[in-house]
Amino acid sequence: MSSVSADDDGHEPITRMKSRDRRELILEAATGVFGDYGYVGATTDQVARAAGVSQPYVVRMFGSKEKLFLEVLRRALDALLSTFRTVLAENSRTELPRYFGRAYVDLLNDRGLLLSLMHAFVLGSDPVIGRAAREGFLEVYEFMRNEAGFGPEQTREFLAGGMLINTMVGLRMSDEFDTNETVRELLTIALPEKLDLLLHLGKTQRPTSK
Amino acid sequence: MSSVSADDDGHEPITRMKSRDRRELILEAATGVFGDYGYVGATTDQVARAAGVSQPYVVRMFGSKEKLFLEVLRRALDALLSTFRTVLAENSRTELPRYFGRAYVDLLNDRGLLLSLMHAFVLGSDPVIGRAAREGFLEVYEFMRNEAGFGPEQTREFLAGGMLINTMVGLRMSDEFDTNETVRELLTIALPEKLDLLLHLGKTQRPTSK
DNA sequence: CTACTAAGTAATCATTCGATTACCTCTTAA
DNA sequence: TTAAGAGGTAATCGAATGATTACTTAGTAG
Numbered sequence A, B: 001m002s003s004v005s006a007d008d009d010g011h012e013p014i015t016r017m018k019s020r021d022r023r024e025l026i027l028e029a030a031t032g033v034f035g036d037y038g039y040v041g042a043t044t045d046q047v048a049r050a051a052g053v054s055q056p057y058v059v060r061m062f063g064s065k066e067k068l069f070l071e072v073l074r075r076a077l078d079a080l081l082s083t084f085r086t087v088l089a090e091n092s093r094t095e096l097p098r099y100f101g102r103a104y105v106d107l108l109n110d111r112g113l114l115l116s117l118m119h120a121f122v123l124g125s126d127p128v129i130g131r132a133a134r135e136g137f138l139e140v141y142e143f144m145r146n147e148a149g150f151g152p153e154q155t156r157e158f159l160a161g162g163m164l165i166n167t168m169v170g171l172r173m174s175d176e177f178d179t180n181e182t183v184r185e186l187l188t189i190a191l192p193e194k195l196d197l198l199l200h201l202g203k204t205q206r207p208t209s210k
Numbered sequence C: 001c002t003a004c005t006a007a008g009t010a011a012t013c014a015t016t017c018g019a020t021t022a023c024c025t026c027t028t029a030a
Numbered sequence D: 001t002t003a004a005g006a007g008g009t010a011a012t013c014g015a016a017t018g019a020t021t022a023c024t025t026a027g028t029a030g
Helices: A019-041 A044-051 A055-062 A065-090 A096-109 A113-120 A127-147 A152-170 A181-190 A195-199 B019-041 B044-051 B055-062 B065-090 B096-109 B113-120 B127-147 B152-170 B181-190 B195-199
Strands: none
Touching: A019 A044, A019 A055, A019 A065, A019 A113, A019 B019, A044 A055, A044 A065, A055 A065, A065 A096, A065 A113, A065 A127, A096 A113, A096 A152, A096 A195, A113 A127, A113 A152, A127 A152, A127 B181, A152 A181, A152 B152, A152 B181, A181 A195, A181 B127, A181 B152, B019 B044, B019 B055, B019 B065, B019 B113, B044 B055, B044 B065, B055 B065, B065 B096, B065 B113, B065 B127, B096 B113, B096 B152, B096 B195, B113 B127, B113 B152, B127 B152, B152 B181, B181 B195
16 A cells, blocks of 8 residues: 555545546555455445545546556556566566566565456456456567567466466465465565565555454 | 256255255355355355355355355365375376376366465455465465475476466456467467366356346 | 254345435636 | 636445344154
């Protein structure tokens, strides 16, 4: 969730914002909340609170919870792809996989981003979200094959590694890092360098109440 | 979901069963439903209908939706591990990875089994389900390392490949197989042989109403 | 037979949640 | 200065859902 004023509770001088800016704020908050609870599990009220606005405002601004999630998904994919494109532009072709890997793990800094993606990837049965999720995954696949010039097996390896990382994150496996030897082993294996990054995201904050 | 009398609607001579058997039936139905809609998205009523019993009966038999899901998760893990143990016992150590891979994909025959696992793996933030899911994943990891004798990198590769397959299934990517060239490419790459199996599971049946 | 137990349901309740409505109040252009 | 539009909320609604309660009825042991 937003690192600044996580619990934007109370009624501090809610400064009026241009709706574009407010929209941005809400999308960031929503990314965090959807990442933590999933599409179905998250409530528009949680998003509203995290963004410091009222629940009806969230719904009205995006039309529906579903449309809000679709925007979150879209933004997450854009962030992922644009990150990769930057990496692609700044590095030589050799060693590219390693750099992509690093960049991917770096995306964990944007709390909720990869988690929201992950949640979308499991919603294949949903008529509208499922379609969007499939198309999103395919975009990434096509980027690898066509833009980055990865071969089939190289692509498979990369995507598979990414899904393993996603799973570790989705499971909040890092929460158990210093209490469980096996977890340490697993995470060390699963994360290509950058283990420290995962660990310093802070233990998953658990809002006790919805 | 159950292949026989999928929609056990109406009030056909509901033969009374020993509760052990009924329990089994409900667990199978629940595996399918949870696989399709996820823990939060699935309703106890959907499970009940799929099992051909009333909703209160489902809740009473398992205590709560949460406990029901935990049992589904437990069974899925047991099925996975016992399958692997069988493979392990029947084959020589060399070529083991390939056989595990096949066995894993074969598990797709048990509709909902891998999907339910996948759904659990994304619930890390849930206090009780998250813990169970982490422990479950660790069981699989430890099996690979200790029982199957996989090395670290070999284990990583295997788990990563598994997560990629899970993602393809969760996304219902195969639904698009014959309408999208890229999907064909992706699935061919992602699935080590056994592609046909994934394709013949039947297009995800979509009950239009909950 | 009969009475008891286990299998199973109908009815209904309390909550939760997304959405809608009706309203308020800043900001700003003329 | 003021009207109007944009930013924003309080109140509330209806549907969905997990759970509970109070029953009914099929087996089955004696």
